[in-house]
Amino acid sequence: MANVKVGLIGALDMLKFKNMKKVREAAIQKAPAEEIKGVWAINENAKALHPEFIEVVVKEVIDHKNASAKTFIFSKEDGSPLPYFRAGQYISLKLDINGTSTTRAYSISSSPKWALESKYAITVKDVKDGFVAPYILNNLKVGTKLVISAPLGEFYYQKYRDEKTLVCLAGGSGITPFLSMAYAVRDGIEDYNLVILSGSRNAESILFEKELADICKATSKVKVVHVLSDETKDGYEHGFITSDLIKKYAGDAYSIYICGPSAMYEFLSKELKKLDLPRRLVRSEAMGVTKEVEKESGYPKTCVGKTFTLTVIQGPKTYTVKASSNETILVALERAGIKAPSRCRSGECGWCRSRVTKGTFYISGTDSRRWSDVKWNEIHPCCTFATSDMTIEVAGEYFPKTK
Ligand code: FES
Numbered sequence: 001m002a003n004v005k006v007g008l009i010g011a012l013d014m015l016k017f018k019n020m021k022k023v024r025e026a027a028i029q030k031a032p033a034e035e036i037k038g039v040w041a042i043n044e045n046a047k048a049l050h051p052e053f054i055e056v057v058v059k060e061v062i063d064h065k066n067a068s069a070k071t072f073i074f075s076k077e078d079g080s081p082l083p084y085f086r087a088g089q090y091i092s093l094k095l096d097i098n099g100t101s102t103t104r105a106y107s108i109s110s111s112p113k114w115a116l117e118s119k120y121a122i123t124v125k126d127v128k129d130g131f132v133a134p135y136i137l138n139n140l141k142v143g144t145k146l147v148i149s150a151p152l153g154e155f156y157y158q159k160y161r162d163e164k165t166l167v168c169l170a171g172g173s174g175i176t177p178f179l180s181m182a183y184a185v186r187d188g189i190e191d192y193n194l195v196i197l198s199g200s201r202n203a204e205s206i207l208f209e210k211e212l213a214d215i216c217k218a219t220s221k222v223k224v225v226h227v228l229s230d231e232t233k234d235g236y237e238h239g240f241i242t243s244d245l246i247k248k249y250a251g252d253a254y255s256i257y258i259c260g261p262s263a264m265y266e267f268l269s270k271e272l273k274k275l276d277l278p279r280r281l282v283r284s285e286a287m288g289v290t291k292e293v294e295k296e297s298g299y300p301k302t303c304v305g306k307t308f309t310l311t312v313i314q315g316p317k318t319y320t321v322k323a324s325s326n327e328t329i330l331v332a333l334e335r336a337g338i339k340a341p342s343r344c345r346s347g348e349c350g351w352c353r354s355r356v357t358k359g360t361f362y363i364s365g366t367d368s369r370r371w372s373d374v375k376w377n378e379i380h381p382c383c384t385f386a387t388s389d390m391t392i393e394v395a396g397e398y399f400p401k402t403k
Pocket residue numbers: 341342343344345346347348349350351352353380381382383
């Protein structure tokens with residue numbers, strides 16, 4: 001045992017600490033059993049920084065016709081500051097689309113500085129045969145009111161984990177969190193170096209080329225390289241983002257940040273193995289759940305093509321919902337008109353947590369549930385698929401009309 005000398009003051013401190021539980025219990029017993037009235041600065045700050053939802057109005061729409069995308073700038077109606085955030089975080093939009101209550105997460109593309117001026121920007125790219133993106137692009141106009149979450153997510157620089165240079169690998173509209181990071185570095189809010197390798201089909205379809213070029217002129221800490229897969233052009237790299245390209249621009253020590261379509265993740269996972277980086281230095285933005293779960297190696301083949309019955313208990317109500325094997329439980333609930341909670345839709349935030357009381361299921365990708373979730377048979381319906389008939393307890397959620 002270590003020989004530790006404790007002085008008189010130290011001994012008194014330890015005694016005080018040992019008695020603390022008793023002292024607190026006595027204080028609690030002595031206190032009146034009435035609600036404490038009053039406004040506490042700490043609670044007001046917490047409410048302002050972490051509201052459960054925020055009502056905003058669309059102030060401006062910028063059409064990026066070249067990239068089939070639009071940027072939407074939201075503000076609070078009274079112009080008061082929006083919650084501050086770390087560059088790289090996302091917000092989740094609550095939408096009512098012809099009776100279906102759903103959410104979608106979009107990275108904030110503006111500088112954190114804008115939040116203080118009551119502004120967030122997101123950029124939405126069209127998705128062929130999509131459900132939400134076409135709705136947003138066709139229906140959100142200047143003046144539309146909607147409800148969003150506070151900024152969320154862990155996709156941001158952390159001093160004690162990351163190297164001082166971030167190599168950001170972007171595919172198409174996956175550039176948005178990196179644009180926010182670049183603004184944050186330019187504005188002196190974040191202190192690191194950014195090397196952005198931005199993949200596009202051709203020069204014509206590049207998103208935010210001018211904005212990024214302007215940032216590079218304003219600060220030497222941001223470097224941008226455009227990589228064109230379908231076109232060869234002077235001043236641009238040609239092909240895909242590979243390990244060789246990363247080595248060419250990255251320098252000696254760096255963290256990798258990835259945001260783009262799922263095909264890009266698959267391609268990069270092989271390329272990054274060649275770099276042999278520690279796991280902590282590779283960060284990927286969550287981008288939803290696979291649309292082809294039945295192709296995953298762990299998926300039970302006996303369930304392919306089946307439809308299951310979900311008994312959904314939500315407060316005093318019970319619903320019966322059909323869920324096909326290739327749709328998440330969350331999508332099945334939303335399709336049935338149930339207002340279910342969700343934010344990231346990627347199995348990360350835990351907001352959709354629901355309890356299974358009967359039945360079996362398959363979780364796509366990495367099971368990121370807490371130990372206690374597993375113990376109490378709680379699942380994240382956003383990334384979980386039914387593999388039998390099930391009974392689930394689902395929390396309620398507030399969904400206003402998008403006006
Ligand atoms: S919505 Fe985030 S874990 Fe399901």
